[in-house]
Amino acid sequence: MTDKPxxxxxxxxxxxxxxxxxxxxxxxxxxxxNHWLGxxxxxxxxxxxxxxxxxxxxxxxxxxxxxxxxxxxxSVVAFxxxxxxxxxxxxxxxxxxxxxxxxxxxxxxVKRQATAGYGAKxxxxxxxxxxxxxxxxxxxxxxxxxxxxxxxxxxxxxxxAAYEALNAGxxxxxxxxxxxxxxxxxxxYLATQLLAPGTPVYGAEPLQANDATQSYRSGDIIRFTNxxxxxADGARTLCVSPRTFQYLKRLAGFYEIEEQEIIYWTQWLTxxxxxxxxxxxxxxxxxxxxxxxxxxxxxxxxxxxxGGNIAPQTYETIWAQDLLSVTPDRHIADEPI
Amino acid sequence: MTDKPxxxxxxxxxxxxxxxxxxxxxxxxxxxxNHWLGxxxxxxxxxxxxxxxxxxxxxxxxxxxxxxxxxxxxSVVAFxxxxxxxxxxxxxxxxxxxxxxxxxxxxxxVKRQATAGYGAKxxxxxxxxxxxxxxxxxxxxxxxxxxxxxxxxxxxxxxxAAYEALNAGxxxxxxxxxxxxxxxxxxxYLATQLLAPGTPVYGAEPLQANDATQSYRSGDIIRFTNxxxxxADGARTLCVSPRTFQYLKRLAGFYEIEEQEIIYWTQWLTxxxxxxxxxxxxxxxxxxxxxxxxxxxxxxxxxxxxGGNIAPQTYETIWAQDLLSVTPDRHIADEPI
Numbered sequence: 001m002t003d004k005p006x007x008x009x010x011x012x013x014x015x016x017x018x019x020x021x022x023x024x025x026x027x028x029x030x031x032x033x034n035h036w037l038g039x040x041x042x043x044x045x046x047x048x049x050x051x052x053x054x055x056x057x058x059x060x061x062x063x064x065x066x067x068x069x070x071x072x073x074x075s076v077v078a079f080x081x082x083x084x085x086x087x088x089x090x091x092x093x094x095x096x097x098x099x100x101x102x103x104x105x106x107x108x109x110v111k112r113q114a115t116a117g118y119g120a121k122x123x124x125x126x127x128x129x130x131x132x133x134x135x136x137x138x139x140x141x142x143x144x145x146x147x148x149x150x151x152x153x154x155x156x157x158x159x160x161a162a163y164e165a166l167n168a169g170x171x172x173x174x175x176x177x178x179x180x181x182x183x184x185x186x187x188x189y190l191a192t193q194l195l196a197p198g199t200p201v202y203g204a205e206p207l208q209a210n211d212a213t214q215s216y217r218s219g220d221i222i223r224f225t226n227x228x229x230x231x232a233d234g235a236r237t238l239c240v241s242p243r244t245f246q247y248l249k250r251l252a253g254f255y256e257i258e259e260q261e262i263i264y265w266t267q268w269l270t271x272x273x274x275x276x277x278x279x280x281x282x283x284x285x286x287x288x289x290x291x292x293x294x295x296x297x298x299x300x301x302x303x304x305x306x307g308g309n310i311a312p313q314t315y316e317t318i319w320a321q322d323l324l325s326v327t328p329d330r331h332i333a334d335e336p337i
Numbered sequence: 338m339t340d341k342p343x344x345x346x347x348x349x350x351x352x353x354x355x356x357x358x359x360x361x362x363x364x365x366x367x368x369x370x371n372h373w374l375g376x377x378x379x380x381x382x383x384x385x386x387x388x389x390x391x392x393x394x395x396x397x398x399x400x401x402x403x404x405x406x407x408x409x410x411x412s413v414v415a416f417x418x419x420x421x422x423x424x425x426x427x428x429x430x431x432x433x434x435x436x437x438x439x440x441x442x443x444x445x446x447v448k449r450q451a452t453a454g455y456g457a458k459x460x461x462x463x464x465x466x467x468x469x470x471x472x473x474x475x476x477x478x479x480x481x482x483x484x485x486x487x488x489x490x491x492x493x494x495x496x497x498a499a500y501e502a503l504n505a506g507x508x509x510x511x512x513x514x515x516x517x518x519x520x521x522x523x524x525x526y527l528a529t530q531l532l533a534p535g536t537p538v539y540g541a542e543p544l545q546a547n548d549a550t551q552s553y554r555s556g557d558i559i560r561f562t563n564x565x566x567x568x569a570d571g572a573r574t575l576c577v578s579p580r581t582f583q584y585l586k587r588l589a590g591f592y593e594i595e596e597q598e599i600i601y602w603t604q605w606l607t608x609x610x611x612x613x614x615x616x617x618x619x620x621x622x623x624x625x626x627x628x629x630x631x632x633x634x635x636x637x638x639x640x641x642x643x644g645g646n647i648a649p650q651t652y653e654t655i656w657a658q659d660l661l662s663v664t665p666d667r668h669i670a671d672e673p674i
Contacts, residue, residue: 032454047611110608110661117369267649271447274384274645275612308611312604312659319652324447 005246006152008194011159011187014061015167017068018157021060021094024164025049030272036329039292040300041285042172044165047275047308051118054161054306055087055148058183061157062146063095072097073144079131081107082234083307084148089120091146100138102131108311149183150241159187165302166195172302173295176288178280179203179212179254181237182244188304189247200252204287206230206262212240213254221245231317232262234280234306255287262286264323264331269305271324279314281305293332342583343489345531348496348524351398352504354405355494358397358431361501362386367609373666376629377637378622379509381502384612384645388455391498391643392424392485395520398494399483400432409434410481416468418444419571420644421485426457428483437475439468445648486520487578496524502639503532509639510632513625515617516540516549516591518574519581525641526584537589541624543567543599549577550591558582568654569599571617571643592624599623601660601668606642608661616651618642630669 028043046054059078066072072095078088079102092099099120103112107124116122125131139145149155162175177188189201205213209228215221223239230236240248265282277285281304288301310318326335365380383391396415403409409432415425416439429436436457440449444461453459462468476482486492499512514525526538542550546565552558560576567573577585602619614622618641625638647655663672 032451052611108659108661110664113664114369270613274389276607312656312661315652315656319649319656322445322649324445324649327447327450 006156006190008190010152010156011163011191011194014057014153014156015160015163017064018057018060018160021050022057023049025161027165027168027170028273033268033272033328036327037289037292037332039295039298041288042165042170042300042302043269043273044161044302044304045273045275046161046304046306047277049307051083051086051090051114052307052309053083053087054158054184055083056090057160058151058154058157058187059084059087059091059146060094061160062151062153063091063097065153066144067095073142075100075138075143076146077102077135077138077143078146078148079135080148083309085111085115086118088146089115089118093119100143102134104128104131108313110311149181150243152243155183155186155244156190157187158184159191161304162188162191162302163195166191170302171196171300172199173299174252174288174291175199175201175302175304176204176284176291177201177304178232178235178283178306179205179240179248180234180280182212182240182248184304184306185251186244186247189251202253202255202287202291203248203251204255204257204283206232206235206283207256207258209235210256211238212248213256215240215245216248216251216254219249230262231259231314232278232280232283233314234278235283255290257283257286263318263321265289266318267323268328276308276310277305278307278310279318281307289332343493343527345527347489347493348500348528348531351394351490351493352497352500354401355394355397355497358387359394360386362498364502364505364507365610370609370665373664374626374629374669376632376635378625379502379507379637379639380606380610381498381639381641382610382612383498383641383643384614386644388420388423388427388451389644389646390420390424391495391521392420393427394497395488395491395494395524396421396424396428396483397431398497399488399490400428400434402490403481404432410479412437412475412480413483414439414472414475414480415483415485416472417485420646422448422452423455425483426452426455430456437480439471441468445650447648486518487580489580492520492523492581493527494524495521496526496528498641499525499528499639500532503528507639508533508637509536510636511589511625511628512536512538512639512641513541513621513628514538514641515569515572515620515643516542516577516585517571517617519549519577519585521641521643522588523581523584526588539590539592539624539628540585540588541592541594541620543569543572543620544593544595546572547593548575549585550593552577552582553585553588553591556586567599568596568651569615569617569620570651571615572620592627594620594623600655600658602626603655604660605665613645613647614642615644615647616655618644626669
């Protein structure tokens with residue numbers, strides 16, 4: 001583990017390591033969407049990944065790396081309100097180590113059940129402070145803290161999704177991914193450096209959770225005090241880490257996305273590619289669409305869709321209005337939604 | 338065209354005919370669901386079919402058959418508020434014949450756009466009577482009326498979905514499909530007779546739209562006066578036809594499904610198999626689940642999922658409550674939802 005930038009080859013090594021345990025997820029295109037937008041959008045669909053999100057890639061790479069080194073811990077602890085909880089539980093089971101997952105009190109019942117279903121012990125904690133105390137306690141008893149993004153193995157593992165797309169021969173003009181803690185984007189950047197080094201990689205973030213965009217612009221990590229209010233739950237992180245920021249600084253740019261735009265693309269991508277698209281994933285598509293609009297010629301854009309796990313309450317918010325009545329061709333021509 | 342029962346081999350011929358124009362759709366399983374229910378449920382996912390539903394199979398088989406016979410009409414007319422509209426438009430374009438699709442005034446804008454997007458002329462009609470007058474007028478001008486189910490080619494084409502599943506070597510203990518006009522079930526029955534003749538095929542229907550179940554029990558076709566009120570829009574047909582009833586009579590049984598149960602499985606299947614499942618498809622799963630519960634030993638059940646096109650208003654109804662909080666293992670143990 002190091003704070004120095006990783007060599008891009010770590011992503012290929014990670015892919016070889018985790019391949020037996022994950023799904024090689026498909027690349028989807030929508031003929032109708034591409035006709036409407038005049039560009040070729042290619043979607044890497046991590047909703048079809050184990051546990052329904054890319055997160056399992058990084059978690060597996062970390063625990064399998066420890067196993068290779070003969071350093072498998074007695075137990076694993078992770079703290080997450082999102083897909084990382086299920087990913088850590090799934091990965092721990094693969095290496096035969098017990099896991100304790102700390103979930104916040106407001107985590108949905110279906111998430112608790114799924115995490116427990118993967119064999120983990122679930123502890124519901126009242127506050128972030130309480131979770132941190134509990135985590136320290138478990139670490140003192142020998143547990144390995146599996147961080148969702150501030151971990152070299154984790155971010156190398158997240159890069160295996162873009163690696164699969166590029167390794168299959170895809171040559172996009174640009175690549176888009178959503179920024180939470182930055183692990184997904186850091187890995188995607190490394191994979192691109194390895195297999196298609198000239199290709200620009202862009203980040204996208206909810207406008208209401210734009211800490212990474214602000215950090216990118218200012219050159220210093222900006223930290224929010226409170227969890228930002230966005231429907232894209234994967235982007236509610238308070239800040240990126242020095243480890244991920246060293247890659248984020250090298251991206252081609254960041255796009256800030258309004259909430260209504262996130263919901264627009266959540267509805268449309270779910271409708272067109274026939275798989276549930278998390279609002280967090282729709283953020284990347286909105287960024288890709290804004291970029292494509294700026295291009296004088298038809299482009300091929302790889303859009304990394306992070307996952308397909310949506311809480312029932314979020315479904316209700318998404319579908320409380322009908323945004324399918326404005327087709328994407330009219331939407332990019334700025335017809336109001 | 339005949340009213341006599343078709344030989345099961347017509348389904349194999351239909352598959353050979355339409356194969357170049359359709360997707361061979363996948364078979365999905367959910368490890369978690371099967372663990373919970375103690376049976377193996379296998380889903381044929383027609384949401385991944387062209388136009389997002391099985392309907393394109395029958396429409397293509399009809400128009401390609403006419404083309405083979407040298408009887409391609411000058412134009413095609415179809416009347417539908419559902420997936421058949423897009424299917425007829427798509428199929429007509431494949432054989433290079435103009436199509437006029439009559440849509441009711443309450444059809445969603447996204448459906449009108451999609452149907453027009455496939456190159457069809459869309460006419461919005463105020464009432465069923467008005468649509469019938471317009472259809473007759475177009476037929477007198479030489480248009481071929483592409484009926485959604487009362488057509489031998491159409492029902493043979495619909496059977497190609499079950500044909501693909503069985504032809505891939507799957508040997509289920511039972512097969513479930515939802516009943517609308519009966520074409521989907523008739524074709525499924527024929528495919529089963531051809532490739533796995535001892536296998537029972539069951540129909541499932543919303544309790545509030547149980548005309549086929551009543552017809553099955555009484556031996557005579559029961560016709561509703563008004564379109565039944567169910568969220569499963571594909572099952573809102575008033576009655577089956579003598580053509581489809583001759584197959585429906587031979588099914589192993591019918592299950593009647595309550596609305597809340599339809600919504601329960603719509604939420605859970607969308608959540609577990611990560612593709613939007615129409616309420617009409619969830620009806621079949623609910624029937625399959627009720628059947629499986631009656632079995633003393635673990636069974637393998639093929640559930641035909643008709644499609645994945647869901648109007649925004651329907652999404653809103655589906656997700657207005659959280660049914661994911663009751664897992665299927667507790668649900669089949671009759672925990673209230």
